[in-house]
Amino acid sequence: MTELDQRAPMSFTRRVNLWLSKFSSRATAKAYSDDLGLPHDDRDWEPSSPSRRGRTRGTFRKGVAFFPWCAARGLDPLSTVGLEQLQQWLHATSQAGLAKATRAHMLTAVREFYTAMQRQGIISVNPAALVDTNAAGVTGLDEDDQGLDLDVAQTRQLLTLARTSSAARRGAQYRDRDLAVLLVLAVTGARASEVTGLDLADYRRANPSSKATLRLHGKGGRMRTAELDAHVADDVDAWIRTRAAMLDRRVPAQPGQVSSERQPLFCTRTGARLSPGYLGDIMQRLARQEGSPLAGIADQLHPHALRAAFVTSALDAGVPIEEVAAAVGHTHIATTLRYDRRRKRRKTGAFRAVSGLVAEDHSDEAEEPGQSSSVAARLAAHDAEQLPGQTAVPVPGYDPVEPAGPVEGWPGAHFR
Incomplete structure (x- = not known):
């Protein structure tokens, strides 16, 4: 009898195996088993491989796969696990250093397990469906995503x-x-x-x-x-x-x-x-x-x-x-x-398109010596129309007129 059976109802492993055996793809069943942490020796739908005998198997998901994590805390996945426990488990997966994508499909396996148990009438509420994936940090992309790019x-x-x-x-x-x-x-x-x-x-x-x-x-x-x-x-x-x-x-x-x-x-x-x-x-x-x-x-x-x-x-x-x-x-x-x-890829058309909207190219305009540039002249005209108190853009050769005093009802005039 495994540690899992000692801490959970006797029928638990049997129920899990009945669910996993219904998958037409053995690879899917195996992936869910690994994410949930179902021991290999308890998988009655997966024939044992002679080549694996006597070889030590690795720890499921750095020791934080769902079933072993529950067993280590004396939790019965079918009766004593709720939203609070799932949030604690997700925090443990993060602390273990698992990648966001790995944590996401581990949560998917748990959610699918509870969905199957709910359909069988064993539980009334799927606690994994209550998890806020954004708050749990298992959605979106890692900022330091180092996924290999092959062209x-x-x-x-x-x-x-x-x-x-x-x-x-x-x-x-x-x-x-x-x-x-x-x-x-x-x-x-x-x-x-x-x-x-x-x-x-x-x-x-x-x-x-x-x-x-x-x-x-x-x-x-x-x-x-x-x-x-x-x-x-x-x-x-x-x-x-x-x-x-x-x-x-x-x-x-x-x-x-x-x-x-x-x-x-x-x-x-x-x-x-x-x-x-x-x-x-x-x-x-x-x-x-x-x-x-x-x-x-x-x-x-x-x-x-x-x-x-x-x-x-x-x-x-x-x-x-x-x-x-x-x-x-x-x-x-x-x-x-x-x-x-x-x-x-940081090279996109967005930068070029927006730059064309907010900045015009006047490099072909001829300017006579001694005159301010056309850009400076436009900025000066724009500054003259600003409400008092707004900070003007400094333009060489242009001295804006200081307002006579604060304008009533305009708080910006008091902050120079």
């Missing part, structure tokens, strides 16, 4: 590194797989979990010269279809052939047309599905190669950088934001805007 040129450099990387040490099969998986990330803007969750049956290509489609399983069980150009599909086909040879399996007659058995599209040499975190390892390993132009940012590379680059590049190309949001699986456009790295 189109850098994305191409990364893909070139994948295509030309030496296969002598790790084998050609890894090169084909790494190239295919990075291409899919770059041209679809998909989440890392969506790409690693792809099955062979999710890939469709009618013939070797046509485009291909990918069926992506997004959050909340929502599915969307991404289109791959023929040259991208060629590289995915090359990986599928390599995959078949590596696993000693027959290549389907038509790429993507396979049996109903779930087979991961991207896998290890043993056929195991890749983890989302491993995609970041691929990117960093490629960027660290000798002579790589991305060596300086290798440690910062992660799959979400390609997702942000997709959003930014699409918006730069003039694609309506509604279409971009649909392409990456965002329900709200506000979420898409968080991935738009254009907000960091």
Whole structure:
């Protein structure tokens, strides 16, 4: 029996697992489990991996995941947690140094958990729905947001590194797989979990010269279809052939047309599905190669950088934001805007436009020697019309007339 079961009703873990097992996307269930802090050994919907046996797992979200935080304080999430406790928990996540985005999706996981419990009639009020996200500091953008900006040129450099990387040490099969998986990330803007969750049956290509489609399983069980150009599909086909040879399996007659058995599209040499975190390892390993132009940012590379680059590049190309949001699986456009790295660019047309409204260029006006400039003359005329007491703009050669005295009813005349 876990510490969580000792401090909460016996049915608690069972209820949580029943809720998580209903998600069609295992990646979503896993993300919620991690954010909530449900122990791996208590996840009856997630098969244990032999490769993980005997290995120490890290602490969930720096020790402030919701369930462990409640357990450490003797709180029952279903009966003794209200708005005050949630505010204390959010403060603890901030004190732990978690990024704003991380804290935001942790709160989302808690809110979804309580929503599910409310629908089942276990609780009457969703305490997480009462949280003021602005006051809690989990909305908006961090002023010191250091999200990595990848432009189109850098994305191409990364893909070139994948295509030309030496296969002598790790084998050609890894090169084909790494190239295919990075291409899919770059041209679809998909989440890392969506790409690693792809099955062979999710890939469709009618013939070797046509485009291909990918069926992506997004959050909340929502599915969307991404289109791959023929040259991208060629590289995915090359990986599928390599995959078949590596696993000693027959290549389907038509790429993507396979049996109903779930087979991961991207896998290890043993056929195991890749983890989302491993995609970041691929990117960093490629960027660290000798002579790589991305060596300086290798440690910062992660799959979400390609997702942000997709959003930014699409918006730069003039694609309506509604279409971009649909392409990456965002329900709200506000979420898409968080991935738009254009907000960091200080070069905008706003400065130039406003400057043109408030300042005129008279550099072509000829001025005779001994006369005040046209700008100074206009300022002088403007100052002469000011109400007494207003501070005039000093203009060389112009001596404004001092008012005779305070003007009744105008307090500004008393403050020089």
